[in-house]
Amino acid sequence: MRSSRLPLALGGIALTVALAAGCSSSAEEAPETPDVAVDEDLAALLPDDVREAGSVSVGTEAQYPPYEFVDTADGETIQGLDIDLLEAAAAKLGLDYELDNVAFDTLLPSLDSERYDLVVAGVTDSVERQANYDFVDYFSADQAIIVPAGNPDDIAEMGDLCGLTVSVLVDTSQQALLEAENEASCAEDEIDILTQQTDTEALTQVQVGRASATLTQEAVGVYNAAQIQDGAAFEVANTESISGEPLGFVFAKGDDELRDAFQAALQSLVDDGTYGEILEGWDVSLGALDEITVNGAE
Missing domain, CATH: 3.40.190.10 (Periplasmic binding protein-like II)
Known part of the structure; x- marks a missing residue:
């Protein structure tokens, strides 16, 4: 029994390494992020303290390709669909962002404690979660x-x-x-x-x-x-759809100005074609939305 299990254990180690490499790509292989100019009208929607700071803190969990994952070329850079959308929306709003890579189950509690201004981590918008958080929905995920x-x-x-x-x-x-x-x-x-x-x-x-x-x-x-x-x-394995649900950037309840500013920025990216270009670059256009909504899950 011990010898027959040994290859499985080693295989698990090998797979962990393979996953780290196989689920990431080098910076050269990642799609180029479109250039986005500041929209002063959208920037004016931000809360005064955020606009003055010029930056937001963002929590993520970078082991979820193609949404967010660590570039194996340097072992540090976080990239992915969500990161490209975050970067483009922040650029529209004239903001920088600080990205923190932590365990998934710590993200929402950290939002509660005001460690982050928002969470961007492929989080599913659900009616249950809406009781405690607000979602700016940007993608439809099966x-x-x-x-x-x-x-x-x-x-x-x-x-x-x-x-x-x-x-x-x-x-x-x-x-x-x-x-x-x-x-x-x-x-x-x-x-x-x-x-x-x-x-x-x-x-x-x-x-x-x-x-x-x-x-x-x-x-x-x-x-x-x-x-x-x-x-x-x-x-x-499945050939039929299983519970398609919206994904959203997550905000603390009551942080309406920041939430609405990001909603407007993402909608602007939809309207000018940047959003579609980003999704096409990651080959996930089937999940595209025409309208960026708040708390769209029902």
Whole structure:
């Protein structure tokens, strides 16, 4: 038993390294960020203290490609779809930003404690979260069930996960979807939900055989399936849509001026074509929105 498990353990280590490399790209491979000029009318919407400071603090969790991830060329630079949208919106508002890379489950509590002015981390807007936070929705994200290549458990939909172990990033809408499935179609044969601190770790559990699948956002799943081991390690199992939901920049309740300024800046990027150019650069145009809304989840 010990010798037969050893290759799995080593494989897990190897995969962690491969994920770090495979899910990131060098700065040269990342799409170019369009030049964006300051819009003084939009900048005037900012709260006085933010406009005077000229900068905002932003929390993220940079292990979620293509939304945000660390460039392996220098091991420090955070890049991705969300970062490009943040940079373009901040430029419209005449702002710099300070980006802090922390664990996902600390992001919203840190917003509560005013450590950050906003959170940009591929966060799903939900009615439940709207009770405590405001969302400026910028993208429509579907979900994907990621399985080993060959799909050995013949998974095609959420109901096929009953009785299986499924890894998932902790405190996410994907975890909530699995819990809801356990209360519905899997009530008599529940999914064993294996929560992890990062999406990378959740994927690792599938690779080493501790989980049959992982549930993640579609753009992330498709990106990982294509990048890791030249697309030979994983595949997307579901063929139908699973709970498409909006993603949003997250703001503290009561921070209406900052929220509305970012909404207006992102809408301006939609209107002038910059938004579409950024999404096309990351090959995620199917998630594009025509209107940037506040708290659009219903």
